[in-house]
Amino acid sequence: MNWSDSAWKTIEPIYDKIIEMPFITELMNGALPLEKFQYYMVQDAFYLDHFGRALAIIGARVDKVEDSLAYIKFAEGAIVVEKALHESYFEEFQQYERGKIQPTCHHYGHFLKSTASLDQVEVAMAAVLPCFWIYKRVGDYIYENQKKEGNPYQKWIDTYAGEEFGLITQQAINITDAAAKELTKAQLTKMTEAFKTASHLEYEFWNSAYHLKKWE
Numbered sequence: 638m639n640w641s642d643s644a645w646k647t648i649e650p651i652y653d654k655i656i657e658m659p660f661i662t663e664l665m666n667g668a669l670p671l672e673k674f675q676y677y678m679v680q681d682a683f684y685l686d687h688f689g690r691a692l693a694i695i696g697a698r699v700d701k702v703e704d705s706l707a708y709i710k711f712a713e714g715a716i717v718v719e720k721a722l723h724e725s726y727f728e729e730f731q732q733y734e735r736g737k738i739q740p741t742c743h744h745y746g747h748f749l750k751s752t753a754s755l756d757q758v759e760v761a762m763a764a765v766l767p768c769f770w771i772y773k774r775v776g777d778y779i780y781e782n783q784k785k786e787g788n789p790y791q792k793w794i795d796t797y798a799g800e801e802f803g804l805i806t807q808q809a810i811n812i813t814d815a816a817a818k819e820l821t822k823a824q825l826t827k828m829t830e831a832f833k834t835a836s837h838l839e840y841e842f843w844n845s846a847y848h849l850k851k852w853e
């Protein structure tokens with residue numbers, strides 16, 4: 638069994654909880670209050686900055702040059718492509734203020750950057766994997782179950798359910814699995830722990846948006 642298959646099994650309960658979250662079901666049927674989506678957009682713009690830099694650090698640290706190129710391209714994707722989507726959303730939903738980074742996003746972003754900087758690079762690869770994989774799975778799930786007409790959040794759904802995002806997700810899974818083949822059991826356990834922590838933080842990210850959680 639690949640490392641990724643066993644890792645996904647450990648987070649299946651978290652994924653099952655995610656697709657039942659009100660943020661997701663309301664995004665799917667278009668009923669999500671604008672205020673909650675705006676909070677999400679603002680936080681996600683901060684998140685993508687941290688995520689992009691974490692990917693660039695992995696790109697700098699990873700051994701094989703082709704893997705380095707892959708992570709540098711993922712970093713570019715996070716910073717350029719997704720930010721462009723966010724900026725068009727900022728326009729469309731009249732969100733003109735950049736706002737402040739709130740606790741959950743702060744926690745997740747710094748978890749990714751510190752893992753990418755200080756842990757073994759394969760552990761860092763495992764930490765960033767749910768950002769691809771959970772979004773792809775959630776995007777596909779929403780796409781298959783959505784209310785098709787007049788959903789104001791269609792562009793978001795199409796981005797993550799799209800073929801291109803699917804390809805980079807698969808590429809990240811494959812690279813991480815190949816890297817895992819060289820490791821000891823103890824190192825694989827650390828990878829799975831990082832994968833699980835990031836998956837919990839994906840849940841918390843949507844949860845914090847639904848409840849508009851801010852610093853006290």
Ligand SMILES: Cc1ncc(CO)c(N)n1
Nearest residue numbers: 681684768769772839842
């Ligand atoms: C919180 C979060 N995780 C993953 C993605 C997908 O890159 C995103 N845009 N935001």
